[in-house]
Amino acid sequence: MATVERVTSGGIGDSVLRKEDRKFVTGEGRYVDDLKLPGMLHGAFVRSSFGHARIVSIDASAALAMPGVHAVLTHATLPVVTGVLSASNPGGDVRHPEQAVLAKEFARYVGEPVAMVIADDRYLASDAVNAVHVEYEPLPVVVDAEQALAPGAPLVHAEYDSNLCKTLESITDGFDAALAKAPRKVTLRVHNQRVTPMPMETRGCIGDWSNSTGEVTLYTSTQVAHFVRTFISIVCGTSEAKVRVVTPDVGGGFGAKLNTYREEFAVCAASKVVGRPVKWIEDRTENAVATIHGRDQTQYYEAGVAENGRILALKLDAIQNNGAYNQLLTPSISHLTLFMVPGCYDIQDVSITIRQAFTNTTPTDAYRGAGRPEATHGIERLLDAIADELGLDPVEVRRTNFITEFPYASATGLSYDSGDYAATMDVALGHADYAGFEARRAESKQNGRYRGIGLSTYVEVCGLAPSAVTAALGIGAPGWEHSTVRLHPTGKATVITGTSPHGQGHATSWSQIAQTELGIPFEDVEVIHGDTAFQPYGLGTYGSRSLAVGGIALYRSLGKVREKARELAAHLLECSVDDLEWTGTSWQVKGSPDRAKTIQELAYAGWTAATLPEGIEPVLEATTFHDPPNFTFPFGTHICEVEIDPTTGRIEILQYTAVDDCGNVINPMIVDGQVHGGIIQGLGQALFEETVYADDGQMRTPTLVEYLVPSAADVPPMSLHRTTTPSPSNPLGVKGIGEAGTIAASAAIVNAAVDALSVLGIRHIEMPMQPARIWKLIEEAKS
Amino acid sequence: MIPSALSYTKAGTLDEALAAVAAGARPLAGGQSLVPMMRLRLAAPEGLVDLGGLAELVGICEDGDELAVGAMTTHRSVAADPQILASCHVVAQAASGVGSLVIRNRGTIGGSLGHADPHADLPAALLAAGGAVIVRSSRGERRIEADDLVTSYLTTSLASDELITQVRLPKGAARSAYAKFHRRAIDWSIVGVGVTIGSAGTRVAVTGVGDRPLRATGFEDVINAGGSLDEAVAQAGTGMSPLDDLDGSAEYKLHLVGVLARQAYTEASGR
């Protein structure tokens, strides 16, 4: 990667140091737990210790007798059953089991909230939780999705005749014939294990209910403040106008906070009961069971292939573990998998069936990549399996199958707007010295080690989303985004965005866009987000949408302000608007630099309104609600090189090369950071992370001792590069980069490990590839 | 992750600390094991006595043919100490591999030995070195050899009113090494093996394969009888019965004992 010079101010394309970082690195960020409201009490939850049980009785008398304990709420005292609204109904008729805010009669996973204690402080609340006695009658448990769909499995929800939530299907007419005709068949089973998003800041919220006005303020660590407000207002039966949701600084989300949770409603309800603000901060072990998980999809692939590796037909039967309930988007996550099953390959005949199952586990939902990593990991593993079966180079099999003409109508109904997959692959092959690999493999062999190289050529769909499309997909929320640009009398600017940054650096990137498009210096732009009281509806930050949708909303508002300023300038300079040209910071009469008005002068003139052109309102301010015409489709090639020590089974990543194409780049440093973090998260899934349930529904990975998140010392050398294919779907030519690294990484790493061990006849490795598993595979292969 | 209520005192003198421990308080050293256990409510002491202010428990000096290491000496200091590196390498090497720098800056050798976690590195390293600890109570002082220190899971042979004040390391353990296997850089050992090639023979101790650090007597017997390294490695796991868990099967762990014993023995021979 060419080192880019980092600057402290700049416009589009500059590597500007993040203006928000100073407060974070000096400990002055303000997270929910930093907020202390007068009279505030603290809540804590009694959670089910059983995977499945009937709640026989709850005795809170000992807890209530403790001085400083104000209330213990249970379903009996808080009988609200729409605890979570699922906004997801793909294909219609999705089973949505009711969720009580506090469990009603049955608990269906370890960690399900059963009662809530409200006390003077957090310590007392925890002691009181231990003093609440719940009598459970244990019921049969099922944690595995395939087992849950087998006949005779214990029912997670007795009101349904099976544990099936929904079957998603996409089968092309020609599939059967195409598969029958194919000379070679390749099959592969892939399990994409359950993982936990694990943001550094766990969830937390404060409910502040005014019994006199009926107004409620909820401070919550979320990616979707407005959606949470809608949810609270529906559940409480009160007007949105009386509900305010405030999102202070958020320490990471990764999809875990793209949700509405029972606890968010519970703190509001508790505040109403006790007449004081109530805070709840999730602790780390609570986070392991109470916040959504990701992935947990088992895939059975069958490809019909020509002798040259061309895929003629592709079949996927998959089972998705939804957990015990549907959260906000649960049924839609594997729907995203379905769309991306063919990846960047021209496969026109597909048969995709994804069955979603309820189990006695924490609900799954969006986790960085949300459905797309499952598709990419599967198809990229399959491409290597095909190459292996046919004795071809994985690079050539990819080249043979790449989509080359755009726009491309995929078999699953997407329109890929642009791409050049071979170009990123060739750049990556060069940087990774693919040609020289076999010599390196031989060298490792001399040292008793197995060396392998693996590719992942991915395309993903992001920039969520055209609202007509989200509606058609059964998602009960639109995909547009809001922005307001407001120029102050001094010529400084406020940008209000409906996106909800929680680590992505929007304050910086949005300021860069404002500098380039409106000539307001970077440091004069203030970016505001995350308070429903002073901004129109915004959809938030997820699905790599912020720049491609929210950034375009901003771009359009900046353009509106610039055009209004032009009319004002023409009026003040006594010329026609057509006589003016934009210099980047001012409107000037063409060819006459002495006859010009800077944007700051025009902001002042607009505010004083001393003389305005006919029909022009005072103040330079504009608002946009931008609905994107299409998704965006970032793509790229990641190449991983590993070495495996057969004595211990340890996999060492020697080199990781990534070439990503996210279109035009606003801030290269931020893009690199997103790619780094994304790759590390994919690496975590490939090598370390797995959320494990025992058969009785107990979680075996409740702390960071068992759930292994990669640390800085586990990060391999990375070499990052880019190609630039601007998106034709938006005027900035931008796409998204927040999830690409995660989507690409796990397959590259597993493909490298399988390649290393292919000499032993090993064809596939499940994740996480922990040393014990690798050692066992090697031992078995040798004997 | 919220500990239960407790009282806290910071001892100004060793006698104060001993009195507090005798009265039922739990000693707090670096807090790197005790505090996480308290947060998980796996430990719920009613009172803590903080040893952090006791300067006499910190530092390393020579004492005859041993090094005397204060119980409150941090892993970081132990790992970097030239005398320990030179004459009891296995302990310095084990300390250098504990957790991360942050943990090593706070965690102490006395705390690690007092805690007796079955995956901890220091108890195994001390056992391999053939060291000992000095423990004190208001009743007096005694010495416990490493072989007798840890009795089972999180349990030592200390009486409830005793504190470890000093760790004794033999200076004759120069030809020694510690090898550990773990998944991430900051992780505990899945298995760790310490080897000392001393004048009285080779001592090998293993962590992670039982409820306490175990001597690899199978390995020792072969080597001390003049057998080959390969033969010794084949016997390394004799008598050990590790558990199957998320880190791997018992079979895998026994295999690792051999791999690490070979590695540590080879390294120690080269010193």
Ligand SMILES: Cc1cc2nc3c(=O)[nH]c(=O)nc-3n(C[C@H](O)[C@H](O)[C@H](O)COP(=O)(O)OP(=O)(O)OC[C@H]3O[C@@H](n4cnc5c(N)ncnc54)[C@H](O)[C@@H]3O)c2cc1C
């Ligand atoms: C993330 C992480 C990774 C770690 N990785 C490793 C590793 O790889 N290898 C390893 O060996 N350890 C590891 N540890 C544990 C570390 O070594 C601890 O420092 C050590 O186990 C305890 O030492 P401490 O000084 O922190 O003791 P504390 O936590 O304060 O105390 C531990 C126990 O010892 C008792 N105690 C303390 N001092 C004395 C004394 N003088 N006399 C008698 N009893 C006493 C306490 O009462 C308590 O029961 C890790 C810890 C963490 C948090």
